[in-house]
Amino acid sequence: MSDLIILESPSKIHTVQHTLGRGYKVVACIGHVRDLQKSKLSVDIEHGFAPTYVEIKGKEKIIEDIRKLAEKSDHVYFATDPDREGEAISWHLATILGFDMNAKNRVTFNEITKTGVEAGMKSPRTIDMNIVNAQQARRILDRIVGYKLSPFLWKKVRRGLSAGRVQSAAVRMIVDRENEIRAFVPTEYWSVEAKLQTAGQRKAFGAKLSTVDGKKADLKTKEDTDAVLKRLENAEFKVASVKNGTRLRSPAAPFSTSTLLQDAAQRLGWQARRTMSVAQELYEGVDIEGVGAMGLITYMRTDSLRISDEAKAAARSFIENAYGADYLPKNERNYRASGGNVQDAHEAIRPTMPDLLPDTAKPSLTTDQYKLYKLIWSRFLASQMADCVLNTTAASIEADGCVFRTSGYSVKFDGFTVLYEEQNDDAEENSALPPLEKGEVLKVKSVDGIQHFTQPPARYTEATLIKAFKEYGIARPSTYASTITTIISRAYVEREGRQLKPTSLGEVTTELMKDCFEDIVDLGFTAEMENDLDKIELGEKNWVDVLSGFYSGFEKSLAKAETDMEGKRVKIPDEATDIVCDLCGRPMVIKIGKYGKFLACTGFPECKNTKRIVQETPGKCPICGKKIVQKKTKKAKKYFGCEDNPTCKFMTWDTPTAEICPNCGCTLFNKGGAKGKLVCHKEGCGYERDMK
Numbered sequence: 001m002s003d004l005i006i007l008e009s010p011s012k013i014h015t016v017q018h019t020l021g022r023g024y025k026v027v028a029c030i031g032h033v034r035d036l037q038k039s040k041l042s043v044d045i046e047h048g049f050a051p052t053y054v055e056i057k058g059k060e061k062i063i064e065d066i067r068k069l070a071e072k073s074d075h076v077y078f079a080t081d082p083d084r085e086g087e088a089i090s091w092h093l094a095t096i097l098g099f100d101m102n103a104k105n106r107v108t109f110n111e112i113t114k115t116g117v118e119a120g121m122k123s124p125r126t127i128d129m130n131i132v133n134a135q136q137a138r139r140i141l142d143r144i145v146g147y148k149l150s151p152f153l154w155k156k157v158r159r160g161l162s163a164g165r166v167q168s169a170a171v172r173m174i175v176d177r178e179n180e181i182r183a184f185v186p187t188e189y190w191s192v193e194a195k196l197q198t199a200g201q202r203k204a205f206g207a208k209l210s211t212v213d214g215k216k217a218d219l220k221t222k223e224d225t226d227a228v229l230k231r232l233e234n235a236e237f238k239v240a241s242v243k244n245g246t247r248l249r250s251p252a253a254p255f256s257t258s259t260l261l262q263d264a265a266q267r268l269g270w271q272a273r274r275t276m277s278v279a280q281e282l283y284e285g286v287d288i289e290g291v292g293a294m295g296l297i298t299y300m301r302t303d304s305l306r307i308s309d310e311a312k313a314a315a316r317s318f319i320e321n322a323y324g325a326d327y328l329p330k331n332e333r334n335y336r337a338s339g340g341n342v343q344d345a346h347e348a349i350r351p352t353m354p355d356l357l358p359d360t361a362k363p364s365l366t367t368d369q370y371k372l373y374k375l376i377w378s379r380f381l382a383s384q385m386a387d388c389v390l391n392t393t394a395a396s397i398e399a400d401g402c403v404f405r406t407s408g409y410s411v412k413f414d415g416f417t418v419l420y421e422e423q424n425d426d427a428e429e430n431s432a433l434p435p436l437e438k439g440e441v442l443k444v445k446s447v448d449g450i451q452h453f454t455q456p457p458a459r460y461t462e463a464t465l466i467k468a469f470k471e472y473g474i475a476r477p478s479t480y481a482s483t484i485t486t487i488i489s490r491a492y493v494e495r496e497g498r499q500l501k502p503t504s505l506g507e508v509t510t511e512l513m514k515d516c517f518e519d520i521v522d523l524g525f526t527a528e529m530e531n532d533l534d535k536i537e538l539g540e541k542n543w544v545d546v547l548s549g550f551y552s553g554f555e556k557s558l559a560k561a562e563t564d565m566e567g568k569r570v571k572i573p574d575e576a577t578d579i580v581c582d583l584c585g586r587p588m589v590i591k592i593g594k595y596g597k598f599l600a601c602t603g604f605p606e607c608k609n610t611k612r613i614v615q616e617t618p619g620k621c622p623i624c625g626k627k628i629v630q631k632k633t634k635k636a637k638k639y640f641g642c643e644d645n646p647t648c649k650f651m652t653w654d655t656p657t658a659e660i661c662p663n664c665g666c667t668l669f670n671k672g673g674a675k676g677k678l679v680c681h682k683e684g685c686g687y688e689r690d691m692k
Helices: 010-020 059-074 083-095 115-123 128-155 165-183 222-231 257-268 273-284 308-321 358-362 369-382 462-472 480-489 504-516 523-537 542-565
Strands: 003-007 024-028 034-036 053-055 074-080 187-195 205-212 237-249 286-288 292-294 388-399 404-413 443-454 493-496 499-502 575-579 587-593 596-601 610-612 617-622 625-634 639-644 656-662 667-671 677-680 688-690
Touching: 003 010, 003 059, 010 024, 010 115, 010 273, 010 292, 034 128, 053 292, 053 610, 059 083, 074 083, 074 237, 083 128, 128 165, 128 523, 128 542, 165 480, 165 499, 165 504, 165 523, 187 222, 205 388, 205 587, 222 369, 222 443, 237 404, 257 273, 257 369, 257 462, 257 480, 273 369, 273 480, 286 358, 308 369, 358 369, 358 388, 462 523, 499 504, 504 542, 523 542, 617 667, 617 688
Parallel strands: 003 024, 003 074
Antiparallel strands: 034 053, 187 205, 187 443, 205 404, 237 388, 237 443, 286 292, 388 404, 493 499, 575 587, 587 596, 596 610, 617 625, 617 656, 625 639, 656 667, 667 677, 677 688
16 A cells, blocks of 8 residues: 555656655646536526536546545545645545545645655645635636626627636736827937047047036937037036945845746747746756756746745855855845735745756756756856945036036956846946046047937837736736736737737727726726735635625626617727738738638628738748748747648748858758757758857
8 A cells, every 4th residue: 555646747746756755656637627617607606606616528537547546545645736726626636536624635845856845745734725715716706707708798899709807907908008109209308428538548438418507408409409519519528526436236036937937038038938838847857867857946836035044055055165155145145025915835936956057957958948947046046146246436527517427337246147147237338437537637539419209118028018917916926927828819919029019809809898897907906806816815805705796896897888888899990901802802901810810801791802811931941942931820829831831841930030051052040049049941951050
């Protein structure tokens, strides 16, 4: 007889089984085993929002196998993921198997390592029904919104649409930002910049005009700027003051989910879904050569910045041995996440073994796993290192009543920057200034007036949208990636490069929602609902009361919307093109259908001609030489293929470029983004080189 351990993912089985050894049988349920029935609401609103769960189709054999193993085991432990979904899965399994809910058979692993697994097994507990009820409340909320609101959108906008509580608020954010950009009126302003040299230096340094006759330089027109330039034509530029000092730069905190997704987007060019998928692999475990099977990082769905004492001690030991005592701060660094809704059950995202260098693990990892592990490892180790010390200089330079200011720095001690710097740190423009003395007269190389215009707010990218999710509190770490994936796959939002832009469907639907269901798309309301779910998890609120409070207002809004919109239908505006229908000669427009955008003739219904929208690329097919076009999978993932498909079978995830292979003359493809490689896909060629 043995003890049965039920995991969520089969990827963890090998690592956990290896850690626990004989006497344990480790299996996986592969996610949820029960859910609300798809074809029905499955929620009894009039009787306490009681849900009706059914076993998920296709899971029958998994459930039966687990039941047979449970009957033969001495003890059964539910070791699903340490979050709301994992707690709910354990509860569903315990319910199906008929277990006593007061039994201490729930264990959690913050990291899939020997230490993490053994620590989890030493502390079994009962299934936490507060966490389960928080998950149930979210699931029922989303089911009510989806099943009650979607049919309304079918009647008033287009059949097949769906609505969601968090996703509708996310689309509104993107639509509102687009409206801000359209309404923005640029304002002209000017600056004056001087290039100056000291007597002993050939290299010039820059200084910007700060004040004119003691007042802030506020140059709005070319005429204002020309007047200042005229005044400075023969002026003597003299150093008025010099202030030397020291500035400390402290490292960033270790990653939470939101900061990991942002940094991976900025540095690696990854979408949130890709980042979370690779992080999941690193958490679940990899067989590292010379070490064995282990999870390389702690749990990756977290908004906590807490680090265990053991991890901090291990980091300090590694830093001292690898870099020396000077790179250790006097005291351990502790970080606290901002905001009142942080769940501190998990640690921040960190490597499970700080002394496992990325390059040591590299031979056992995929390219993506290595890149993400290196990013997480570097950020964590840097977060425990000493400050970077900068020597700074700030100077004022006077010329005929005009004061220019300049500043610069040089690195006195690199500290944590030997490993990692935030992207905004890298963007700092100042460099060291030459030695300056008060009263020193400077040589003028140039004085220029520069025209500027105020810029509209930028469209959201995945990174900035996730940052906004965190700031507004409208989502949680476990839903960031799925929310973005959903609004894109449902054609409410589209990517334009890295930017997120609302489609006409997204704009029309959002305006209708704002008119009829203000609460659903209100950021404050959505954030408050997320707070209520957190309070359910903490046992501070009753889940049925929260659902009742929501539904009473939602039901009234739905009834009023049905009345106000009686007999009305919202039209989705078509996007004009210069493409002519090859059947009737009328212009074609871009419409949005169930599977995204397509071309349709304006002569409908007389002419029913439609076409796929094909986005050509600069490359040529390495098999047949025809054009390569951009395509999308059903999940909206971009790939490239020959225009002659299916006759020609060529397709790739790599992006075609305008560059030609020096060996065979075929198109080169970008594999891995800005820091990846240029590769040739001509069979037998094998040419590749790093991106420049």
